[in-house]
Amino acid sequence: MSATLVICGDLHYRGSNPRGRLDNFQEALDAKLREVFHVARDKEATAIIIPGDIFDSFNTSWSVVADLASLLTEQPCPVLTVMGNHDIAGGNQETVRRTPYGLLARLGLIRDLQMEPYEFSPEYNLIITITGHGYNTETDVDMGQFTPPPDDYPEIRFKIHVVHSMLLEKPPGFDMRHTLVRNVKTTADVIISGHYHLGFPEHPAMCVDRDDGVMFINPGALCRLAATPAEMDRPIGVVLAEIFNTGIEDKPGMTCQFIPLQSARPGYEVLSRDxxxxxxxxxxxxxxxxxxxxxxxxxxxxxxxxxxxxxxxxxxxxxxxxxxxxxxxxxxxxxxxxxxx
CATH class of the missing domain: 1.20.5 (Single alpha-helices involved in coiled-coils or other helix-helix interfaces)
Known part of the structure; x- marks a missing residue:
């Protein structure tokens, strides 16, 4: 028996078109999110994980918030997430109660992993915990964001930790606050990150397996916000992660597969560089x-x-x-x- 998770990237839900978008941006997001729900339903997923930036702004109009809230009622399984920099004001997590993100969390339409970790057991002696750390002013400065909170459950076997971090495999080549995969110290088995919209494009499954066994996952954002060449060309999709018991004590396994979304139109059809x-x-x-x-x-x-x-x-x-x-x-x-x- 195994457990399946559907992992998305940043959503950036908004009611207006970003500059350069040729289609209806909100309708495109709705179609993608419904397809994510379809994948989760078809694969009998335990949960859907979105690593932050549910909204494009903490000032999103309430009519648009209502649209997303209505859409989220269609979720076939829990939507687990953390606060992204666009979900709160100025990196201050204390503002979350006054934001659309905070409202969705209070309504139970999303589950904030920093406030409420998620735990389940797909089979005997395989317990999986999913924790998180949202964006704040110390993101990519304080390396503690990558370490799951301490627990009192020594029988726990597999730990997944979700962050909204500019987590990169190699230096960006210009001045930008970021964290390199090789520098991350963590007790988690898997780190799922958002924030960086391109994901890990050099890896077919958008996953990086570090030599010490820690896996890093970023499928890339569900949206295209800018008409850069990289955004125009990248595939839009989700990572399907399957966690299973290898039969070796304390050694659960995990496989990942990138699934392109059929509802995501090519970049040249929805973005203009004019x-x-x-x-x-x-x-x-x-x-x-x-x-x-x-x-x-x-x-x-x-x-x-x-x-x-x-x-x-x-x-x-x-x-x-x-x-x-x-x-x-x-x-x-x-x-x-x-x-x-």
């Missing part, structure tokens, strides 16, 4: 204009001494005043990056 290309053209024009201004300014600097001499003669200014004016202009020119010629 606004990005227009912004790039605008930036190039601004840079050209600034270059012309710099060249013109250099010419004016060359003429300034003649202008000052002319004014000094007409106004009969003392030589000391003229000298100080030229000195100040020289210092200003140096500060602005001008060249002495």
């Amino acid at each position: 606004h990005l290309e227009a912004e790039q053209e605008r930036e190039e024009r601004i840079n050209r204009f600034l270059g012309l201004l710099a060249a013109e300014g250099e010419a004016k600097f060359l003429e300034i001494q003649e202008i000052i001499d002319d004014i000094a003669k007409r106004e009969e200014l003392p030589a000391a005043v003229v000298k100080e004016a030229l000195n100040r202009i020289g210092r200003a020119r140096e500060a602005l990056g001008g060249r002495n010629t």
Whole structure:
């Protein structure tokens, strides 16, 4: 006997279209979430896991919140999640009670794993616990986010921990707060993360198996929010995880399979890059204009001494005043990056 979990990425539920979306974004999310429910029902899943960012904003309108609440009543099994950075205000978890995320949790439509861990036993001597740590101001700074809370149940065999962390397999190449898979210290057997929308695309199942046996899963976001090349090309889907008893004491096993969602249309059908290309053209024009201004300014600097001499003669200014004016202009020119010629 085994246990099956359906693992999604960030949802970012919202009622308006992100810039560059060509379709109806909310309708697209509804279709994807219904397909996730269908997969969970078909596979007889124990739970669906969404690792944060249920909403795109903690200020989502209540009519849109009602739409998602209505949709969540169709769930075939519990939806387990943690707070994402978009679900709360300013990384402050104390604001959650005043947010749409907090409302769904209080209504029992989602289960916050940080507040209420989930535990089940698909068979004798195989107990599975799912815990979580939501986003806060210390995410990807305090490594304690990756460690499940202590428990008093020594018979527990398999621990899954859900986080909303910028968890990457390799450095991003630019300044961004993140955590590398190799640096994570945890007592969990599996870490499920959201936040990073691309997931682990270099791995067919969106899973990274570390040498010490810890598995890291991020299937990528269920949404496409930006028309970047990576977002345009990536598949949208879920990870189907099956946990089973290997027959070896304290050694449960887990297999993962990535399932593309049929309702997710290709990136080129739902995203436009026109606004990005227009912004790039605008930036190039601004840079050209600034270059012309710099060249013109250099010419004016060359003429300034003649202008000052002319004014000094007409106004009969003392030589000391003229000298100080030229000195100040020289210092200003140096500060602005001008060249002495």
